[in-house]
Structure formats: C-alpha cells, structure tokens
Amino acid sequence: MPSRIPRLFALLITGAILPAVSSPVHAFNPEEHKFLGDLGSERAAKVVRTAIGKQTLIKFDHKPGEVRVVVRGRIPKEARFKGSFAPRKAENEVKKPLLVWVGAADRSTGEWFTFGDLVSLYGDFRRIITCDANVANSDCRLMDPPQPLPANYDEQSFTSQRYKAMKDLAQGWNFWDAHRLSSQASAVAITNRGVIEGKNHRGAWSDEFYKIAKGNHWHFGPTALKWYVAMHRQAFFLMSKAAAAKNADDRQRLIWKALHYEGHALHSLTDLFAPGHVMVDRYETTHKLLSGNKQQNAPFPKWQANIWKTTFSGGRPGDRLLKKPVFRAVNKASDNDLNVITGPNSNTVRNARYESNFHNKFNAAGAEARNLKSGPNGPRFSSPQPHSSLPGVWRAFGDGNLYTYKKNRLLNPGQGKWAQAAVEDSIRSLFSGYQAVRQGGDPIKLSMAPALFDALADIPIEMRNVCVDNKKRPKRCFAPDGKKGTPSTFRWVSYAPMVLELLKLKTLRTMVMNELPNCTGRSAIKGPSSNILHEGCEQAWDRGRPSMSERLQAEAGR
Secondary structure, eight states: OOOOOOOOTHHHHOOOOBTTTBOOOOOSOHHHHHHHHHHHHHHHHHHHHHHHOSOSSEESOOOTTSSOOOOTTSSOGGGBOTTOOOOOSGGGOOSSOOEEEEEETTSSSEEEEEHHHHHHHHHHTBOOOSOOSSTTOOEEOSOOOOSSOOTTOOHHHHHHHHHHHHHHHHHTBOGGGOGGGTTTSOGGGSTTSOBTTBOOOTTOGGGHHHHHHTSOGGGSHHHHHHHHHHHHHHHHHHHHHHHHOSSHHHHHHHHHHHHHHHHHHHHHHHHTTSHHHHHBOOHHHHHHHHHHTTOTTSHHHHHHHHHHTTTBSOSSTTOOBOSSOOOOOOOOOSOOOOOOOSOSOHHHHHHHHHHHHHHHHHHHHOEEEEOTTOOBTBOSSSSOOTTTTSOSSEEEOOSSOSSOEETTEESSTTHHHHHHHHHHHHHHHHHHHHHHHHTTOOHHHHTTOGGGGGGGGTSOOEEESEESOOSBSOSSEESOOOTTOOOOOOEEOTTHHHHHHHTTOHHHHTTOOSOOOOBOSTTOOSOTTOOOOOOOTTSOOOSSOOSBOHHHHHHTTO
C-alpha cells in the first residue's frame, strides 16, 4: 500500500476577444470560483477559529446584507453569464463564509469581502497582490486608482463604487462585456469606457479580465499546479512569520496577508477541476505575447517568476521541483498593469485561438476523473482520508457547469464537492501548519511537508473518455470508452508526476506512464480566422471511438 499523506503537522515536530490579439480563455465563471471559496472557507472555519481566535481583519460571522453570497435570484438574468451558476440544493448554500478585509491594515479604508470573492477576483480580474511580508506594505487592496488622478478626484467615492462593482463581478455580473448594458451598469464597471472622467488604465480591474484571459498561462495544467504550490508556500511563509511574531497586531496582519495569497493560489487550483484546464497548456503562447509586447520584464511577470523560483526551476510545464526549495518572502510587484493590447504576430494569434477552442471543447464534452483520495477500491492510502463519502469517480465539465443539471437531475455529482474539499483542505493545511510552528515545528521542513499540499490529493489526477467532440462516436478522444460504453483505463494527467513527488508517494510515482498530453495551438494548420480544430494535441488521439462523449452519456442517464 502506498504511503499515506500525513494529516497532522505535529508528526513532523517530533521527527474576448479583442481583435487581432488572442482569444481569452477562462474556466469556471466568477460566481463559481466565489462559491467554491466561500463554501470551502466556511467548512474550514472551525480550524481557522481554533488556530487564531478573534481577529480584526478576519471575521467568522456577518450581519445581514454585509456581504454577498451566491444564491439563486441574486444574479440579474440580463447581465449574467450564459449558464451562470447558482446552487439548487440547501446543502450547497453558503451561510457563514470566512470574511477577509480588503484595504488598509488599520481599516481606515476598505471593505469586507468574502474569501470566495478573493478566489474569484485574484486571477481573473487582478494579477498582483499589493501587500507582502514587509511591514511597510500593509495595504491589501484589489484595485489601483486611475493615474494621473482626474480633477476633483474623490477617493472615497471612487473606492466605494469600485468595490461595489467588484462584488457584483464576483457574484456573476459580466460587466467587462457590458457595452450593451450601459443603461444598467455603472461606468466604473464597463470595459474600455472611462472611469471618473479619465482613462481606465494603470491596471484598473475592469480592463483586466480580457487582458488577463489572453495570457493566463498560470491557470492551466502543470503551470497552474506550480502557481498554486508556490503561492500556497508563500502564504505559509507569512503564516510562519505570524506564528513567530510576539506582537499581536503584527501576527494578525501577517495572517490576513496570508489569506490574500491563499485566495490567489486557490483560483488556479480550482481551475484544475475543469477538463479544459487540465488538458491545455498556454505557457509558450503567453510568453510570445509578452515578448512581442516587450512586457516580459514588466512588474507582474517578474514577480510571478520570483514566486515560482522559490519552489521550481520555473513555471514552464517541464520545469522541475528544486532540490532545495527556498523559503523566503517575495516582495510584491510594484504595478498591476500589463500592456498586451497588440498581438505580436499571426502565429501567436492563431495559437491562442486554437488553445481557446481546445479549452472550450474539452470543457463542453467533459471527462471522467478521479483523484488520490478516491479510486476503484476506495482511498489509496493506508488510513481513512477525509471526504470518504464523496464519489470515487466523477464527471467533470467547465465554464458555468460546476453543477450541471438536466431538468432536476444533476449530471456531474462529485465535481463541485471535490472542488469545495480542495479549498477546505488547502485552508486547513495553512492553519494546521501555523499551529505546528507555534508548537515548535521547523517552518522550513514544514513548508515542503506533504501535509501542506493535502489539497493536491483532491484534484483530478487521472481522467478517461476525454474528448473534444461532444457527439456520438467522437473521433478525437483520449482514453475513450468502448463502443458499447465499456469504460476505458484511466490515464494520468500531465502534472501527476509533480503531485506525487510533492506528496512523497514514491510507489505511485513509479507507476505513472502514458500521461495525457498538454494541448497547445502550436500545431494548428488553419489561420486565425478559422474556428475549426485541425490538430492532434501534440499527441495522436487514442484509437477507437467511444459510444458518446461524457456529457451526452450523462444527459442520456448512463
């Protein structure tokens, strides 16, 4: 039996599309990310409260109307995503999510956001975090004011409007595509329209969705995994500093900052529950886009590289885990802005378009998935794991389909539950680690302990019946079902070796072979005006045709 993941750190103490640029790609809708963050944080709240007690920058309860949660009827139909998510079952309703302050550490300016808001907004609407371990950098904001400031600029009014609109965004409003909704949406929220008499530039969030989606390589495949791990370790660094802090105010601020880093990390981790994000790799295309715009040395890419290099040789899919990962603070980026308006060449545009198509088609057709806490005979560990009641194999879809219903029948039971579990386990690991350091544990050793990465055992590690054709008898699939619907053998995902290495599961690591490929647009043979895929995903499709795609099987009740 493979070695189990240690659950207690105490054991270690004793031993768009913008024209002519590229196609934006995102996975779950903002309200889905928010829902996962809110419900996961709610379920981890007992561990958090036990570890840190009452705080001034983190809350466990809220007054009616103080914050927003994702519930049916709260997302206006005329302005939401097609297929926008809202939970149907009472067990999926968020009641008491973790609340995190956004603004100045002394609370002179700012507002309460839910932890799910942070998971939603960091990654899709915001690249950088404005605070770090440095005491001087103690404002964790989600926005920048316009620069230069317009005449008669009112910071309080601007901040209030901006935060209101951001909460709307996290709840499911598609403000970035709101030109047709100008009579309903605030000018603060409309992409490429002005903000307070001035241009909405210098990284103001409402332009950021399309800019980020054109080059969001850290949301995909092995690069997403590396981003989660490195940012989660940076959050733990802040927690370890808090554990050692003698001053209560310093301790509270460091814990608060850690939750901002954790929210950013979990956006990428929850993306990996969508098949299109498991299968697609956007690293090369993104870096061509940055290079073509002379942005590779802009503050955000440099900050991101510094985060990765604490743990890995880099963020590329092929970059390896360092033999001696670094455990230190990474200074924040000085600016959120990134100029990716102009596409550098037609190949980059073409590749991005094909990657977008791959992403959309894999998400639509779906796949079957399982993780390291599930399997054909239950958990693959020598002792019981949490979430043992969840399905061992589940259907996975993406983009507005976290909970996919046909009439009143849920087509993908398990997907949302496991994604919530990943958020819960990730937060738990941070605060369990904090307690371990408080009890004398070595933070450097703990920063690479398998228990810190417990959430990696929740994400898809194997998939089958992974198709880009959402129809009967699709031709382009990996690990397709048999003609009579006989399930195929699972194939490991491309990031599986890294997960097993981080979790120190050496026995399983030797079993990994025939991994699923990372799909890019580099082998596309049609020009950027075509929306038809004509490529083999860097690897030939598996032989045989399944009876139908996973989505059609689910819709047929199979």
